[in-house]
Amino acid sequence: MSEVVVLGAGMHPWGKWGRNFVEYGVVAARAALADAGLGWGDVGFLAAGNTMRNGYPGYVSGSTFAQSLGWQGTRVSSSFAACASGAVAIDSARAQIQAGRCDVALVVGADTAPKGFFGPLPGVRPEDPDWIRFHVLGATNPTYFALYARRRMEAYGATTDDFAAVKIKNSRHGLENPNARYRKEFGAAEIAESPVVADPLRLVDICATSDGAAALVLASAEYAARRADRDRHVRIAAISTVTPRYPNTYLDMPDIATDSAVGAALPERSFRDSIAHAAYEEAGLGPGDLSLAEVYDLSTALELDWYENIGLCGEGEAEALLRSGATTLGGRVPVNPSGGLACFGEAIPAQAIAQVVELTTQLRGEAGARQVDGARVGLSINQGLFGHGSCVIATR
Amino acid sequence: MSEVVVLGAGMHPWGKWGRNFVEYGVVAARAALADAGLGWGDVGFLAAGNTMRNGYPGYVSGSTFAQSLGWQGTRVSSSFAACASGAVAIDSARAQIQAGRCDVALVVGADTAPKGFFGPLPGVRPEDPDWIRFHVLGATNPTYFALYARRRMEAYGATTDDFAAVKIKNSRHGLENPNARYRKEFGAAEIAESPVVADPLRLVDICATSDGAAALVLASAEYAARRADRDRHVRIAAISTVTPRYPNTYLDMPDIATDSAVGAALPERSFRDSIAHAAYEEAGLGPGDLSLAEVYDLSTALELDWYENIGLCGEGEAEALLRSGATTLGGRVPVNPSGGLACFGEAIPAQAIAQVVELTTQLRGEAGARQVDGARVGLSINQGLFGHGSCVIATR
């Protein structure tokens, strides 16, 4: 099965304006089409990531964007996988192309996010694990991030200085990204003054919730080969949307308990490790091949977890890798050259797509002042609530 | 691209129990796997249709069912397209198979429905067309069904006796379906006593909202060819998930106005006509090839619209076709031999899948007392809010 090609990438800048998410998505879609030199009429399939906080149009994001761009009979899909929604949408578009059902597909994700903590939608739902964890335990997303962060401190000796160093690095990276919401350099003193939200994490350790949109134009290798702009083409070498293997003994949102390891063998690798592993297997590549990575820094500490999950270093070695400068722009394998969620905040269905927009920009060599020199292979990774893996490997 | 094959079909009976939708989905999934002689461990991809009224697990139905069947790393998709969700899930599974990413895929849809009219989720959302139509106009789903029904009366001379005849036919068909919720024969006198909900439609003209589930096991033609049960295989010849073409001048839910036809040529065919047309084109078949059809009888009158939309007769001729007996079991092309929504009620993400379960059962010759003699080609069709087409053609 030949690899699909990214012909166009576009975004609506991240921010907090409270406008209709559809507007953001249309801007990003048109930007991606313009980048590809194509029109909406060239699109044979539209795959979108849903948003659950914007009424019915957000549940049927594919048809919502198709209607706003202008009904033309296009087949659509509207997928949800929490923070992994964008990866599932990219995967849906790729499958349609590889199944021979279209030459060109458009992928769109857009969101308008509420302020503050994400909470469940209204209602009383004792059968909904997402409702239970909020009502019974007050276990917000930052609560889980803090449990993971504290675990690094207890198990590997991480310090809050390490977490601050992630923030300092990403805030510097994002300075040069015109689509970033926050373009401001943070220093250790300012971080130390940030209020603690969920100990050991401070407000600046935790990503905000944002408005934003991202879009990609994908095409079959055969279609792409006929175009004149082949030097800008980026190939999708792998998409991993794996779920966990039982028993999943690492606490994942929104569960209030892990699986029990009684009565079943532990899987060969943890869920987070398995997300990247499946992508490496599909791409025939390994961690040593990476020029850069975009990882989901919902919290500063979580970025360190991902270093290990994607194989940049061994378990417990992420702090040392960070301190070595390897993951800073100019280092061996810059992580979050875009500035990451630290500079963007979360716009749930757009986020995994935005990661691939950054990979595309970097692999084309069009990233300007934040360019990773000689970028050849990029990996993006995240994880959605309820067991959704999301990893894309792109090459040029 | 070779056609995918239905290896297994299963359902949870339709009813109104108020249990967790996940239970229904697991029962249907296991029934489909058992029917296919396969286990959950054989499944390489799980595509599910979402439900929007059951909290977060319903938004991520694919991972919800994967977790309940037991995490095994399976890739999943969770799609929503209103009443067309099941078709989009089937299409998602087919694309993964045809893209060569798995041999066997499981498709699941399940719902627990509230009583009474479907209404929007809580909140105030003036930007959500589905909220506007309820708040501003009281335009419930039956309001739209009634507008369509009245239009048939005004434009084509349909009568409420015709609508009653659809109910009588489908109630007889459903008598023999063990998965139907309502297994009771209706007569004209009883129908005439049913209260008017939205004139000209009575309560018995309008389908109920139900709990239920349906599942399919799909496989590549190559995988299927290696099996011993080839005489039971049914092939998916086409799936149409088209959206409208602009301008869409027929009033569709949840819009409160149609597109304007000023400034653009009318499309060659109406949206509903185009749903079936795309499927016929893909299958290389036409209305004359059909042995049976399952159409979305949200109301009795709407079944008559579909006769025309799928080409069983010309515009305005559906009442005559119905009266001729052609669409009754034993006629030329029985419509809704399952009993249709009249006997099932709506279980949104399960419905389009359940239609294909019926096609499968009929094409295998396993439909018992409701068997369509010599069934070779079956079509199922429906339409979801926000411009979602849904049509499957299956052959044996």
Place this chain on the structure above:
Amino acid sequence: MKPRRPVVEGYFEERADGSAVLVGGRCDACGAYFFPKRFSFCRNPGCGAPDLADVELSTRGTLWSFTDNRYAPPPPYPAAEPFEPYGVAAVALEAEQMVVLGQLARGTDVAALHAGQAMELCAEDLYETDDAVVRVWKWRIA
């Protein structure tokens, strides 16, 4: 007396003479109308112009279809207690070449309606809050 306010901003206006008019969007580039306007851009795929002008829609049209609702809808419909049945009409506007829904004016005899008859826009109370009388557009026989 409580002040009046429209049930949703920007969908319609009431004039001093008691008449009402729907406000939609019109694309200067291709001529298309949209109701409600919802977005600033044209949704004709052959056009896609970035701006729509506010435009008053025709206040008269012909009846395309109609119904009479006998059961109370769920929220967010502001159903009166006791429930008051309400008609809904779909009216075709000639200049705009589009069909627009509205409730039927109170007292309209639904049994006497037929497709093709002339209708005109009006406005009536939909519900009251503590602070305001909330108004909505409706269709009545012209």
Place this chain on the structure above:
Amino acid sequence: MKPRRPVVEGYFEERADGSAVLVGGRCDACGAYFFPKRFSFCRNPGCGAPDLADVELSTRGTLWSFTDNRYAPPPPYPAAEPFEPYGVAAVALEAEQMVVLGQLARGTDVAALHAGQAMELCAEDLYETDDAVVRVWKWRIA
């Protein structure tokens, strides 16, 4: 005095001696535990047995991780006014080989906690309604 009720039915029980115990499901076929039970069937993909027995989980375990929440969560968390910070602990149960979350008992000194220390289950008030005192399980230092 208002009667006590658990914040959610079936998740835990309080005993006459003041102690508390979590109630989960256990599969007789493969031995797996589930908390909460949620469904009647086993979610071990290698098992899938149709029934789970109700089972009391270990009331003692070792601390896996912990945090202290300083900001009020959104609804449906029944935050007190003024907001009262609360700790959350993840505790590993040896027999069940699983980690279970709970709030930390009021007054626990989070700064003094460390992974691996012994914890035990208790119950405390979570909030009050007009009719009842609503109780929840919590972890405290053993």
